[in-house]
Amino acid sequence: MADIPVDLARHPIGVVVRRTGLKPDLIRAWERRYAAVEPSRSPTGRRLYSDLDIERLVLLRQAVQAGRGISHAAALDKEQLRTLIREDRPTPGPARLLPADPWNGQVTAEAVLASCLSAVERLDGIELELQLERAAVALSQIHMIERVLVPMMHSIGDLWQQGTLRPAHEHLASAVVRSFLGEMRSAHQPPSQAPHLIVTTPARQHHELGALIAAATAATEGWSIVYLGPDLPPEDIAAAAHQRGAKAVALSITFPPDDSRLADDLRRLRRMLDPRIQVVVGGRSARHYEAALKEIGAHPVADLAEFRRALAKLRVPSSA
Amino acid sequence: MADIPVDLARHPIGVVVRRTGLKPDLIRAWERRYAAVEPSRSPTGRRLYSDLDIERLVLLRQAVQAGRGISHAAALDKEQLRTLIREDRPTPGPARLLPADPWNGQVTAEAVLASCLSAVERLDGIELELQLERAAVALSQIHMIERVLVPMMHSIGDLWQQGTLRPAHEHLASAVVRSFLGEMRSAHQPPSQAPHLIVTTPARQHHELGALIAAATAATEGWSIVYLGPDLPPEDIAAAAHQRGAKAVALSITFPPDDSRLADDLRRLRRMLDPRIQVVVGGRSARHYEAALKEIGAHPVADLAEFRRALAKLRVPSSA
DNA sequence: TTTCGATTGACCAAAGGTGGACGAGCATCT
DNA sequence: AGATGCTCGTCCACCTTTGGTCAATCGAAA
Numbered sequence: 002m003a004d005i006p007v008d009l010a011r012h013p014i015g016v017v018v019r020r021t022g023l024k025p026d027l028i029r030a031w032e033r034r035y036a037a038v039e040p041s042r043s044p045t046g047r048r049l050y051s052d053l054d055i056e057r058l059v060l061l062r063q064a065v066q067a068g069r070g071i072s073h074a075a076a077l078d079k080e081q082l083r084t085l086i087r088e089d090r091p092t093p094g095p096a097r098l099l100p101a102d103p104w105n106g107q108v109t110a111e112a113v114l115a116s117c118l119s120a121v122e123r124l125d126g127i128e129l130e131l132q133l134e135r136a137a138v139a140l141s142q143i144h145m146i147e148r149v150l151v152p153m154m155h156s157i158g159d160l161w162q163q164g165t166l167r168p169a170h171e172h173l174a175s176a177v178v179r180s181f182l183g184e185m186r187s188a189h190q191p192p193s194q195a196p197h198l199i200v201t202t203p204a205r206q207h208h209e210l211g212a213l214i215a216a217a218t219a220a221t222e223g224w225s226i227v228y229l230g231p232d233l234p235p236e237d238i239a240a241a242a243h244q245r246g247a248k249a250v251a252l253s254i255t256f257p258p259d260d261s262r263l264a265d266d267l268r269r270l271r272r273m274l275d276p277r278i279q280v281v282v283g284g285r286s287a288r289h290y291e292a293a294l295k296e297i298g299a300h301p302v303a304d305l306a307e308f309r310r311a312l313a314k315l316r317v318p319s320s321a
Numbered sequence: 322m323a324d325i326p327v328d329l330a331r332h333p334i335g336v337v338v339r340r341t342g343l344k345p346d347l348i349r350a351w352e353r354r355y356a357a358v359e360p361s362r363s364p365t366g367r368r369l370y371s372d373l374d375i376e377r378l379v380l381l382r383q384a385v386q387a388g389r390g391i392s393h394a395a396a397l398d399k400e401q402l403r404t405l406i407r408e409d410r411p412t413p414g415p416a417r418l419l420p421a422d423p424w425n426g427q428v429t430a431e432a433v434l435a436s437c438l439s440a441v442e443r444l445d446g447i448e449l450e451l452q453l454e455r456a457a458v459a460l461s462q463i464h465m466i467e468r469v470l471v472p473m474m475h476s477i478g479d480l481w482q483q484g485t486l487r488p489a490h491e492h493l494a495s496a497v498v499r500s501f502l503g504e505m506r507s508a509h510q511p512p513s514q515a516p517h518l519i520v521t522t523p524a525r526q527h528h529e530l531g532a533l534i535a536a537a538t539a540a541t542e543g544w545s546i547v548y549l550g551p552d553l554p555p556e557d558i559a560a561a562a563h564q565r566g567a568k569a570v571a572l573s574i575t576f577p578p579d580d581s582r583l584a585d586d587l588r589r590l591r592r593m594l595d596p597r598i599q600v601v602v603g604g605r606s607a608r609h610y611e612a613a614l615k616e617i618g619a620h621p622v623a624d625l626a627e628f629r630r631a632l633a634k635l636r637v638p639s640s641a
Numbered sequence: 642t643t644t645c646g647a648t649t650g651a652c653c654a655a656a657g658g659t660g661g662a663c664g665a666g667c668a669t670c671t
Numbered sequence: 672a673g674a675t676g677c678t679c680g681t682c683c684a685c686c687t688t689t690g691g692t693c694a695a696t697c698g699a700a701a
Contacts, residue, residue, distance in 0.1 A: 013645085013646080014645090014646070014647095015645075015646085024691085024692080025645095025646080026691080026692060026693075027690090027691060027692080029646095029647075029648085030690075030691070030692085031690095033648090033649095034690080043699095045646095045698080045699055045700090046646085046647065046698085046699085047645090047646065047647080047699080047700095048646080048647085065690095067336065067339075068333065068335040068336040068338075068339055069332075069333065069336065070333055070656095070689070070690085071689085071690070071691095072689075072690085073331075073333070123564075124547055124561055124564055124565050125565075126546070126547060126548055127507070127510070127511075127545070127546075130507055167556075167557050167560055167561075168553065168554070168557050169549055169553060169557040169558070169560060169561040172521070172549045172550040172551075172552075172553055172557075173547070173548070173549050173550070173561075175550055176503075176548050176549065176550040179499075179500075179503075180499075180500055180503035180504070180507070183496075183499075183500035183503070184500070184504070187447070187450060187500070191447075201492070225447070226446070226447075227444055227446060227493070228446055228493070228496050229489055229492045229493050229496065230492040230493070230495055230496040231492075232492075233488060233489060233492055234488070236487075237487050237488050237489040237492075238489070240487055240489060241444055241487075241489040241493075244443075244444050245444050245445075333656090333657085334656090334657070334658095335656075335657085344680085344681085345656090345657080346680080346681065346682075347679090347680065347681080349657095349658080349659090350679075350680070350681085351679095353659090353660095354678095354679080365657095365658095365687080365688060365689090366657085366658065366687085366688085367656095367657065367658080367688080367689095368657085368658085390678075390679085391678085391679070391680095392678075392679085
């Protein structure tokens, strides 16, 4: 693996916004008021953030979400932030010991990805799980998802098409990633009056990875998740939303580029749902259904950052 | 472990509220009236609680819940509070944060099952997970599987057919049970030269519950599990078995009472597999394929006990 | 030219602090 | 029994601090 030292890679603020889910104004305010991060500058004064800066911002965001004041959090270093966040999780979870790390000290998403792929090739699910768990200690959840899990599943898909890997490899990786994401989600215990979010895939959509990612992400944002797995007809989605008094429904659409029954299902869902319940739709194939989505007033989201922004908007009933 | 001295870590009242479950007004009232805790202050007068303060508040809350007056409890120190709480509670269980035990003390499979079903009815996945985790502490893994998980999924199936529950309930329960079984499995780490067991379901068999149960069970028996998820064609099963040098393959067959393609697949698997690799087949529909199983010399198992016995036999190369 | 980013200053909602009042529940007194 | 008073959780009015957001303006990039 090529070594681009993490602390040298420079990103403009736009990238940081996408990777952290924070608004640009807020990032600058944090810098101005509390020196929360101190990015270097381009010759013309543009802020240039390192990967470490971004990581730090993610940690700060988590700390704030856990009820800390930013003024307090900004004074802490990376390790202190991490322990703080860990402590704020109400269920400390089984204090598992994680011994020796192979990529000593420096943990980059790329290195983790490589180890993981190698574990998959060897069909070593236990090793894969171990790598992921170790990496999760060092990498933010967003990094884990966007730079490790998603690229890994993509690579496996590619290698499968090339004939290098077999379905068995993909199955094994899916099983491990699924349970890993499940743990990620349930590690966050929602605040007591958190709004409920139904997460599922519409009928005939059997890939649940996107839904799991959405669930884990929304959990970090403080939502209370009702995860219903894949392949659910609209009647059931609506019924579940009403029973739990959900604030919103998140759907992941990954498979067929075109399916008129799916568009029908979406319309049907909208009709059966309380108008106050919002619908958010993401996933690889979501854009193929733009028309139907617009028709039912659903929020289409193209990536995780957008999903997080949509969630933030939904919490405050101020969106149109 | 990073070192933040316990008595120095300072938390704003919001965090204390989350960790103790007390309302902010009440915390302040206790301080004002009884000096129950005496948090330090920020330069601007905000209260800053130490970890010890929080611990003390939790103890106070428990004492009050047990019927003590706060004015009395507030005068006691930590140790006195602890003994007091211990006396008041018949169950000597570990002083949990935010306790709420429905079946206080006595944990029976039936009681757990009832709580779980109620959680499913309410579509409360978090609660379901919590119940299962609590129960897992008190019940053996075998009990958990045979007396809680399996009956629960059966009941849900029945209630679904009756129309009392909807697919959404079943989906939710499946998702939680799946991840629970996954954790069960990965909690055991196999001894270094444990024999490998491939666990999966044949092609077109989408129900993975049986396979997950088999994986979790075999893991307790000291096998090293290669879990490949559901729906795998025989070529892949064989390839995986060879790549990992597996000692045996475990298949779960639950769905169609009769499928000639499945019988074909089984025969094909046997042909492609090293003759030394054993095949074990279980699941609800396994008995419908007795002929094919006999033909390929597979061990059919009717229940978990039999499965464990089969596993034990396989470890010692003495079977016929 | 349009979009992105930086700066500044202002605004305002949310969180927190203080003091006080209210009222349900319970024990005590006449 | 009824009146009285105490305990203690809750609520409110009013203030300060904190911190997220916005608008206006300008320079740099695409």
